[in-house]
Amino acid sequence: MIEVEKLSKSFGRQEVLRGVDLTVEAGEIVGLLGPNGAGKTTLVNILSTLVLPDSGTARVAGFDVVTESDEVRRRISITGQSSAVDELLTADENLRMIGRLSGLSASSSRQRSAELLARFDLVDAARRRVASYSGGMRRRLDLALSLVVAKPVVFLDEPTTGLDTRSRRELWAAIRTLADDGAAVLLTTQYLEEADQLADRVALLDGGRVVASGTADDLKARIGDELSLPAPTLDDVFLALTGRN
Amino acid sequence: MTTLASSTAFVPRPLAPFTEEGVFIRRALLHSLRNTESAVMAIMLPVMLMLLFTFVFGGAIDGSGDYVDYVVPGIILLCAGFGAAATAVSVSQDMTTGIIDRFRTMPIRASAVLTGHIVASLVRNLIATGVVIGVALLVGFRPNGGVVDWIAAIALVALYILAITSLFAAVGLAASNAEAASGYGFILLFLPYLSSAFVPVETMPAWLQWFAAHQPVTPLVETIRALLLGGDASTRWPTAVAWSVGIIVAASIWGALLFRRKAGRR
Known part of the structure; x- marks a missing residue:
């Protein structure tokens, strides 16, 4: 993929x-x-x-x-570092806007918005402007926006x-x-x-x-062997492999 | 995995024509409704200036009491400028927050965002123009133009709004942030003062007369004044239209280049 x-x-x-x-x-x-x-x-x-x-x-x-x-x-869909949400619109309006831009009809957009608001626990805030949201709510909306269309x-x-x-x-x-x-x-x-x-x-x-790449367990085992650590964590792997530390 | 990639459920079809424009115009109109401060300012300021020019300066500028008829066309253009200035801020905000990147990663024409702001500005400013004309009639503006004159005058105002909005949209693209955008925008708002909008060009010093006579606002004001108050509109309208269309074309090219530089792939 x-x-x-x-x-x-x-x-x-x-x-x-x-x-x-x-x-x-x-x-x-x-x-x-x-x-x-x-x-x-x-x-x-x-x-x-x-x-x-x-x-x-x-x-x-x-x-x-x-x-x-x-x-x-x-x-593709993307959730970026800076929340890509429209502050002046509500969560519902944001979701419906992305729905329309993704080729959904007005009624499908409304329906999809309702589903995602419920799934991301934003129903109570759905008709408030995003500018009033907490950081966590914005993140959840941001992720919901990238999932409007699978x-x-x-x-x-x-x-x-x-x-x-x-x-x-x-x-x-x-x-x-x-x-x-x-x-x-x-x-x-x-x-x-x-x-x-x-x-x-x-x-x-x-x-x-x-x-380095592999499953987390592979990497831990490798670093554990190299450094003779009994129970290495991914932190140990990270520090050992990103040299400058 | 191949079934996923080929499944139509996962891949949106191309959008119907002008879907983006419709969505972004709606979005920008919602923004305008929610930006109550700037909406109130865009209407209040010209109205206050009109009252100021009619009742405070009017007597000194023209003792006959007819000054309101002279000044209203200028106030209409001033009002259009104030309302359009908000476009620079909206465009700049869109470009500097993450939202433009979301649009850019979707299979849409992201530049339709700009169209949305420009059309919303046109709607906003035509409403504001209506309010200004209403107040003008209340304070003694007595136009005598016919229906056709009014339609022509409003078409000219709309053209001017489009011209100055396109320019402000480009300013918003060029500015590094929203504050800078509103700062640069203010320079453009001075053009009506240096025209025949408030005082006849002949009363200005010679060097300023040349500028005032050859800038876009003067032919527009003169034509609108002639249309609404029964003068000869035929001499200045080609210049007025040429200026407006010229500004729209130049600002669109500038805006397209800036958009490609800022929102294009690097």
Whole structure:
């Protein structure tokens, strides 16, 4: 579903990605980890057609992100770091707007909005302007907006940043459902516990390259052997592999 | 996995023509309704200026009491400018918050966001113009134009609103944030003062006369005044229309370039 080969990107003199290889299969959640500035968001932006790569190839749902961006856009949904919600509209209006833009009829949009408001616990706030929402409510709405129409490929760029534990667990359940329904999910996160709990596989990005990938257990076992740690956590893996610490 | 990729349930069909425009016009109109402060300002300010010019300065500028007839066409254009300035702020907000990235990752024409703001501004300002004309009639504005003159005058006002709104939309794209957008916008709002909107051009110093006579607001004001108050509108309207259309074309090209630079892939 997502196939990335030797992907590179520089902004001016700063090389952000230096030959990234990555795959995500349908029904799989891949957690993309890495320190701040490792290039996680840049990679997601390239895959979601916001940014052009300098070299290498990336195919999403079978289409090239550079030359077939319209086909890619029809098959992806994205929840970004900065909440992409309309502050002056209500949650219901936001959801219906995205419904209409996704090709749903007015009545289907209304129905879909009601379903998602219920699922993301936003029914009470549905007719209030988003500007009055808490951070957690915005995040939930943001995720709901990217699920108005189910897409085969889902990008989640730090979806749970700033959420309390309960909201986070609810989001995890929602994300798990997406993968169970067959979507390929690429998730970036700062929280190693999140990757550990949620991701089928983890890819560790550092210095613009994938320095390790595999299941969380594989990586833990490897680092445990290397460093002779009895019960390594994903934190240990992260610190051991992202050199600069 | 192949079944998922080919399943039509997952892949939206291309949208019906003008779906984006419809959605974004609706969105911008909702924004306008919720931005009560700027809506009130866009109507209150011109009305207050009209009262100021009619009752305070009017006597000094023209003792005959007919000044209200002279000044109303200028106030209408001033009002259109105030209302359009909000477009720069709306556009800038859209470009600097995450919402534009959501639209850009969807299979839609994201630039229709701009169309939405421009059409909403047109609607907003035509309503404000109606209010201004209503107040003008209350304070003694006595137009004598016929139905055709009124239609022509309102068409010119609409054209001017479109011109100045397109310009403000481009300013909103060029500005680095919403505050800057409203700051730059203010420069444009001074154009009506340096025209024949409030005082005849002949009363100005020679160097200013040249500018006042050759800027877009003067032919527009002169034509609208002639249409509503029974003068000869035939001489200045081609210039008025040419200016407006010229501004719309130039601002659209500038706006399209800026949009491509800001919202294009880098």
